[in-house]
Amino acid sequence: MGSRQHLRELKSGSPLPYTDDIRAYKREYAEALDAQDPLRSFREEFIIPSKEDLKRKTLVSEDSNEASDPCIYLCGNSLGVQPRNTQRYIEQYLRTWATKGVTGHFVPHDDQLLPPFVDVDTAASKLMAPVVGALQSEVAVMGTLTANLHFLMASFYRPTKEKYKIILEGKAFPSDHYAVESQLRHHNFNPKDGMVLIEPKDLEQPILSTEQIIQVIDDNASSTALILLSAIQFYTGQYFDIERITAHAHSKNILIGWDCAHAAGNVDLRLHDWNVDFAAWCNYKYLNSGPGGIAGLFVHERHGSVDEKQPDSEETFRPRLSGWWGGDIKTRFDMANQFLPQPGAAGFQLSNPSVLDINAVVASLEIFNRTTMKEIRQKSLNLTGYLEHLLLKYPLDAPPEDKPFTLITPSNPAERGAQLSLRLQPGLLDHVLHLLEENGVVIDERKPDVIRVAPAPLYNTYVEVWEFSQIFLRACKEAVKAR
Numbered sequence: 001m002g003s004r005q006h007l008r009e010l011k012s013g014s015p016l017p018y019t020d021d022i023r024a025y026k027r028e029y030a031e032a033l034d035a036q037d038p039l040r041s042f043r044e045e046f047i048i049p050s051k052e053d054l055k056r057k058t059l060v061s062e063d064s065n066e067a068s069d070p071c072i073y074l075c076g077n078s079l080g081v082q083p084r085n086t087q088r089y090i091e092q093y094l095r096t097w098a099t100k101g102v103t104g105h106f107v108p109h110d111d112q113l114l115p116p117f118v119d120v121d122t123a124a125s126k127l128m129a130p131v132v133g134a135l136q137s138e139v140a141v142m143g144t145l146t147a148n149l150h151f152l153m154a155s156f157y158r159p160t161k162e163k164y165k166i167i168l169e170g171k172a173f174p175s176d177h178y179a180v181e182s183q184l185r186h187h188n189f190n191p192k193d194g195m196v197l198i199e200p201k202d203l204e205q206p207i208l209s210t211e212q213i214i215q216v217i218d219d220n221a222s223s224t225a226l227i228l229l230s231a232i233q234f235y236t237g238q239y240f241d242i243e244r245i246t247a248h249a250h251s252k253n254i255l256i257g258w259d260c261a262h263a264a265g266n267v268d269l270r271l272h273d274w275n276v277d278f279a280a281w282c283n284y285k286y287l288n289s290g291p292g293g294i295a296g297l298f299v300h301e302r303h304g305s306v307d308e309k310q311p312d313s314e315e316t317f318r319p320r321l322s323g324w325w326g327g328d329i330k331t332r333f334d335m336a337n338q339f340l341p342q343p344g345a346a347g348f349q350l351s352n353p354s355v356l357d358i359n360a361v362v363a364s365l366e367i368f369n370r371t372t373m374k375e376i377r378q379k380s381l382n383l384t385g386y387l388e389h390l391l392l393k394y395p396l397d398a399p400p401e402d403k404p405f406t407l408i409t410p411s412n413p414a415e416r417g418a419q420l421s422l423r424l425q426p427g428l429l430d431h432v433l434h435l436l437e438e439n440g441v442v443i444d445e446r447k448p449d450v451i452r453v454a455p456a457p458l459y460n461t462y463v464e465v466w467e468f469s470q471i472f473l474r475a476c477k478e479a480v481k482a483r
């Protein structure tokens with residue numbers, strides 16, 4: 001099988017077919033799905049907050065009953081839960097720092113979980129690469145998402161008088177919008193003219209078809225310098241056709257970057273094979289590395305090369321905003337003030353990374369590396385497909401007024417990740433949220449009436465999805481009655 005065909009098949013892997021047989025709506029069916037789940041043991045690797053702990057006015061005490069009374073946590077699209085590993089990694093880091101001081105930078109230890117401080121970034125990129133479908137040299141674990149987008153645009157957005165526009169979604173995450181807007185201003189362009197916003201045709205169903213995106217690219221090809229899109233749209237959960245859109249951008253001589261905040265650790269990305277120019281993501285959502293933790297970026301190998309033979313030439317490496325940590329490791333401590341980057345994404349680093357943060361990322365990536373994104377994606381397709389089936393089909397005889405919501409996420413499983421976004425009828429959101437909270441369900445909302453529900457395949461179960469659907473449908477009914 002050709003690798004292209006293989007990739008297409010992977011991307012369009014299909015969920016279990018769920019039947020309308022009444023037995024499929026019973027809890028026992030969900031239990032049977034859990035029992036057959038090849039990834040079920042991974043749940044034990046994570047700390048799921050208990051219902052009681054969520055309500056406490058103080059922090060969790062030693063006698064927390066997280067194992068016996070877990071909440072239904074379907075919010076990995078916002079903040080992933082804590083891997084049990086994290087504490088061990090961070091304690092080890094604290095012990096290394098406390099007992100070795102500055103020598104911890106260079107001296108390896110027999111019982112280390114990570115190499116000495118100066119090498120932790122390399123260890124992290126090695127574990128990150130398979131998660132996003134990249135070569136190790138194409139990935140750097142560094143910075144934060146918005147800052148990384150700026151660093152990448154500093155390198156990849158090189159406008160001229162003729163070609164200066166940036167194409168992005170009209171409903172891009174605000175930080176991406178601001179980043180693009182400020183990049184344009186930074187280069188003395190007017191964002192009103194320079195930002196090409198792709199707007200959904202139907203605000204009720206704000207999906208952007210690949211054809212529409214391609215049309216916008218075609219319409220602006222001669223004046224566009226860069227495209228920045230999200231791999232998975234934060235609001236609708238739509239998963240864009242990265243491979244096709246990237247190829248189309250390249251056919252028009254336009255560079256393209258992807259914000260993978262909602263895709264990394266969620267879907268089976270193939271950033272290298274899809275020829276993506278650059279990408280950036282945060283690690284605190286599906287990658288469970290803690291709020292605001294250190295982020296990740298990708299630079300395709302063709303953009304990361306360094307020609308050591310011509311150190312003084314403009315052509316030696318791709319221009320970028322530089323710092324010492326991106327410099328050649330061999331000469332980093334020579335302090336010679338002659339910047340020659342490391343080849344690859346590592347050459348885009350600026351500062352020595354927070355080792356504390358890297359430990360949190362590695363604690364999670366280590367779990368991901370015990371399986372594959374292909375397997376994780378397959379479970380995700382099944383789990384989210386099950387959630388959709390229960391929400392839309394159950395109970396079989398439900399009158400329409402019992403379903404006061406619409407699904408705004410694409411119904412094609414290949415066009416979405418774990419998340420389903422549900423738009424409630426006006427005036428129901430607060431009541432529904434209240435009832436979900438009372439029943440120990442954690443999801444998130446986007447006002448005025450959308451909730452986002454994301455079963456994370458490494459720690460969520462089919463029974464949780466079943467329970468959620470029961471609670472949610474009951475909450476909808478009550479909210480309608482109280483309206």
Ligand SMILES: Cc1ncc(COP(=O)(O)O)c(C=O)c1O
Pocket residue numbers: 144145146147173175176230234259261262282292
């Ligand atoms: C799609 C997307 N882009 C950008 C950001 C901003 O991330 P950060 O605050 O880590 O820069 C977020 C945060 O949730 C996001 O979801």
